[in-house]
Amino acid sequence: MAREDEKVVMTSVANVPTVVKDAAQPVTETLLPSAPRGAEILVKGLIKNGVDTVFGLPGGAVLFIYDEIWRFRDEITHYLVRHEQGAVHAAEGYARATGKVGVALVTSGPGATNAVTGIATAYMDSIPLVVITGQVPSTMIGTDAFQEVDTFGVTLPIVKHSYLVRDVRDLEAIIDEAFQIAKSGKPGPVVIDVPKDITAQLCDNPRRIHAEYLFENKEEPIDETTLELVVERLINARQPVFYVGGGVVTADAADDLMKVVETLQVPVTPTLMGLGGFPTAHALSLGMLGMHGTYAANMAVSESDLLVAVGVRFDDRVTGKLATFAPHAEIIHIDIDPSNIGKIKKAHISLVADAKTALRKIAGKLENADKAKISKGKAKRESWWNKLNDWRDSVPFSCEYSETEIKPQHLIEELYKVTNGDATIVTDVGQHQMWAAQFYPFKRSRQWLTSGGLGTMGFGLPAAMGAQLACPDTQVVAVVGDGGFQMTNQEIITAIQYKIPLKVIIMNNGYLGMVRQWQEMFYDRAYSEVDLSISPDFVKLAEAYGAQGLRAEKPEDLRRVLEEGLSFKGVTIFDIVVSKEENVFPIIPAGQDTRNMILK
Amino acid sequence: MQHTISILVANEAGELSRIVGLFSARGFNIETICVGKTLEPAWSRCTIVTYGDDRVIEQIIKQCSRLARVREVRAVTRLPHIEREMALIDVSVKAGSERQEIMNLVKIFRAKVVDISHEKMILEASGHWQKVDTFIEMLKPFQINEVTRTGCVAINRLSPFEQSLEAKA
Numbered sequence: 001m002a003r004e005d006e007k008v009v010m011t012s013v014a015n016v017p018t019v020v021k022d023a024a025q026p027v028t029e030t031l032l033p034s035a036p037r038g039a040e041i042l043v044k045g046l047i048k049n050g051v052d053t054v055f056g057l058p059g060g061a062v063l064f065i066y067d068e069i070w071r072f073r074d075e076i077t078h079y080l081v082r083h084e085q086g087a088v089h090a091a092e093g094y095a096r097a098t099g100k101v102g103v104a105l106v107t108s109g110p111g112a113t114n115a116v117t118g119i120a121t122a123y124m125d126s127i128p129l130v131v132i133t134g135q136v137p138s139t140m141i142g143t144d145a146f147q148e149v150d151t152f153g154v155t156l157p158i159v160k161h162s163y164l165v166r167d168v169r170d171l172e173a174i175i176d177e178a179f180q181i182a183k184s185g186k187p188g189p190v191v192i193d194v195p196k197d198i199t200a201q202l203c204d205n206p207r208r209i210h211a212e213y214l215f216e217n218k219e220e221p222i223d224e225t226t227l228e229l230v231v232e233r234l235i236n237a238r239q240p241v242f243y244v245g246g247g248v249v250t251a252d253a254a255d256d257l258m259k260v261v262e263t264l265q266v267p268v269t270p271t272l273m274g275l276g277g278f279p280t281a282h283a284l285s286l287g288m289l290g291m292h293g294t295y296a297a298n299m300a301v302s303e304s305d306l307l308v309a310v311g312v313r314f315d316d317r318v319t320g321k322l323a324t325f326a327p328h329a330e331i332i333h334i335d336i337d338p339s340n341i342g343k344i345k346k347a348h349i350s351l352v353a354d355a356k357t358a359l360r361k362i363a364g365k366l367e368n369a370d371k372a373k374i375s376k377g378k379a380k381r382e383s384w385w386n387k388l389n390d391w392r393d394s395v396p397f398s399c400e401y402s403e404t405e406i407k408p409q410h411l412i413e414e415l416y417k418v419t420n421g422d423a424t425i426v427t428d429v430g431q432h433q434m435w436a437a438q439f440y441p442f443k444r445s446r447q448w449l450t451s452g453g454l455g456t457m458g459f460g461l462p463a464a465m466g467a468q469l470a471c472p473d474t475q476v477v478a479v480v481g482d483g484g485f486q487m488t489n490q491e492i493i494t495a496i497q498y499k500i501p502l503k504v505i506i507m508n509n510g511y512l513g514m515v516r517q518w519q520e521m522f523y524d525r526a527y528s529e530v531d532l533s534i535s536p537d538f539v540k541l542a543e544a545y546g547a548q549g550l551r552a553e554k555p556e557d558l559r560r561v562l563e564e565g566l567s568f569k570g571v572t573i574f575d576i577v578v579s580k581e582e583n584v585f586p587i588i589p590a591g592q593d594t595r596n597m598i599l600k
Numbered sequence: 601m602q603h604t605i606s607i608l609v610a611n612e613a614g615e616l617s618r619i620v621g622l623f624s625a626r627g628f629n630i631e632t633i634c635v636g637k638t639l640e641p642a643w644s645r646c647t648i649v650t651y652g653d654d655r656v657i658e659q660i661i662k663q664c665s666r667l668a669r670v671r672e673v674r675a676v677t678r679l680p681h682i683e684r685e686m687a688l689i690d691v692s693v694k695a696g697s698e699r700q701e702i703m704n705l706v707k708i709f710r711a712k713v714v715d716i717s718h719e720k721m722i723l724e725a726s727g728h729w730q731k732v733d734t735f736i737e738m739l740k741p742f743q744i745n746e747v748t749r750t751g752c753v754a755i756n757r758l759s760p761f762e763q764s765l766e767a768k769a
Contacts, residue, residue: 339662341662
């Protein structure tokens with residue numbers, strides 16, 4: 001996107017006064033010769049906010065910024081992606097793996113529109129991002145200038161907040177605020193749209209207009225009476241279940257959650273976004289909840305008398321038919337976002353707080369609670385545990401192994417073994433995502449990075465790259481489908497360029513698998529436009545990029561291929577050919593309830 | 601159920617579109633919307649008349665409160681309040697008797713004549729929106745050429761005592 005009529009832009013930049021003064025004061029003093037230009041203020045602002053990694057792709061509108069990126073290259077490392085969607089997903093992977101704010105830098109127009117999918121993905125999953133987009137010079141905004149798009153307008157419904165910088169004096173404050181907004185409360189993406197002339201203007205009199213308010217602590221203290229009530233309900237519940245989501249991961253509340261449920265000996269079911277927030281293999285874990293969750297978890301919620309929802313938003317992929325979701329339960333909803341409470345399902349008791357704060361307080365109360373009362377409560381739940389264990393034993397996740405073809409579930413099981421269950425798994429969306437969620441028992445928060453809310457194909461590969469950069473000492477593996485892989489595979493070359501040991505497992509079934517499954521189950525097997533059997537040779541493609549390409553087609557090759565590729569120091573693309581028409585089970589068809597769960 | 605919501609929002613370009621965008625994205629209705637500066641020039645007050653059941657209104661308030669540049673969201677109609685709207689009405693006048701009739705209505709509704717010509721008058725009416733509605737309704741037998749309304753502004757009352765006074769009046 002570097003094509004630009006430089007002359008036009010430079011002329012228009014020259015037309016704008018390079019020194020902006022407060023109009024209210026007569027200008028007498030002259031600007032210090034050392035006054036920084038907007039682009040420098042911006043890059044220094046990033047550094048000040050702890051940024052050392054930026055993913056991006058330059059273009060005409062961000063040339064001044066890239067000039068500063070070059071000057072500050074010792075303090076900020078810029079990773080040149082091959083498509084802006086890759087930049088945002090990589091920044092997301094970086095943010096999801098660490099909890100830090102991810103940063104992407106793109107140019108105006110098509111640069112910004114290419115970034116939109118990534119921004120929306122981050123918005124749906126509450127991932128802290130700052131996305132800096134270039135914009136045509138202020139004087140040309142609204143003239144349908146070359147590479148102009150109303151980025152502020154386009155991104156309006158998919159950002160936590162956004163800025164169109166209109167005055168260079170605001171820039172410094174805006175950068176600080178953007179980071180504050182992105183990571184505080186319920187995190188989310190913030191877009192800063194910066195016109196080119198702003199990045200060229202010199203400024204030595206920055207100002208802050210709204211800053212005081214934004215840095216106020218808006219969190220309200222937890223109401224003690226409500227807290228007492230919650231603890232009382234928890235101790236005495238006969239059939240309770242903890243339904244925990246991404247909020248537990250975001251708030252790093254896993255330890256506090258563990259303390260609470262271990263004290264009380266109550267079951268936990270994480271959502272897709274909550275995986276890792278509670279160890280899947282733990283005795284108190286029922287496994288994942290929702291459409292493709294375990295039988296035990298879904299049954300437990302259906303029959304529970306107390307549903308403790310922590311850091312969740314009652315997503316339709318979890319609840320199915322709303323009227324029959326946890327129909328007998330009193331609902332305690334703990335979430336940092338007040339708008340989530342009562343949005344979908346009415347909560348009987350609610351706490352507006354981040355998961356860590358709330359669970360820590362609950363744990364504290366439990367510590368001081370009457371031990372006899374707690375034991376009495378535990379005794380009440382014995383029959384509940386008998387039921388839970390029956391459900392757990394009767395329908396575990398299972399797969400029928402084959403001697404001739406690799407079953408996708410088997411692939412994930414092998415991956416678990418080869419990585420000792422320690423790898424960070426990054427996925428796209430679809431069948432492979434569900435199998436990875438089901439067959440890779442996660443041990444820790446941020447070990448599972450997936451596009452949950454938006455369900456973005458093509459997320460996995462670039463996000464894994466960002467995650468691997470953020471955590472160089474952790475094995476990061478992208479598990480993707482053959483469909484999603486082909487949406488962002490251009491970023492393989494980025495990993496090659498920066499020597500990032502990217503590992504991508506293509507679960508290749510020659511179909512857009514999840515769509516095919518729905519067509520098989522709900523559309524009379526009319527396989528409309530899902531056949532991907534004509535695909536490139538992924539091994540040769542990998543080699544063309546200078547990566548290692550490995551293929552496994554038979555179960556007996558699987559272990560060897562995984563071991564060889566994962567121990568290789570560079571980029572590896574695995575083409576794992578799996579059985580073509582395998583389905584994800586169990587499944588609760590969309591909008592239905594647990595009773596309609598199809599087990600196989 | 602109709603509700604009036606008062607939002608204190610940063611006086612910055614784009615902030616209003618963020619609020620309006622939120623209403624359309626979540627399927628909420630806007631009956632009227634009215635924005636103006638407050639004592640602090642950095643902050644504007646936006647008054648929105650909307651309708652929905654209690655759950656919808658609660659969601660509207662919570663969703664608006666989430667916006668980074670919104671400092672306060674108040675459901676004005678949940679407490680004693682005063683609500684006002686203004687309309688400018690261009691009406692044709694054919695004969696002297698018609699003008700007299702209109703003047704009577706102007707008097708009854710405590711409206712004002714703000715412009716006049718041989719054929720037309722421009723009237724200014726203000727008050728509760730229902731009063732403005734009624735005034736326009738009463739003018740319909742004459743030829744109304746144009747109506748422009750401000751939308752509601754609202755403010756909470758100082759005390760419940762004053763509320764009861766208005767109820768009597």
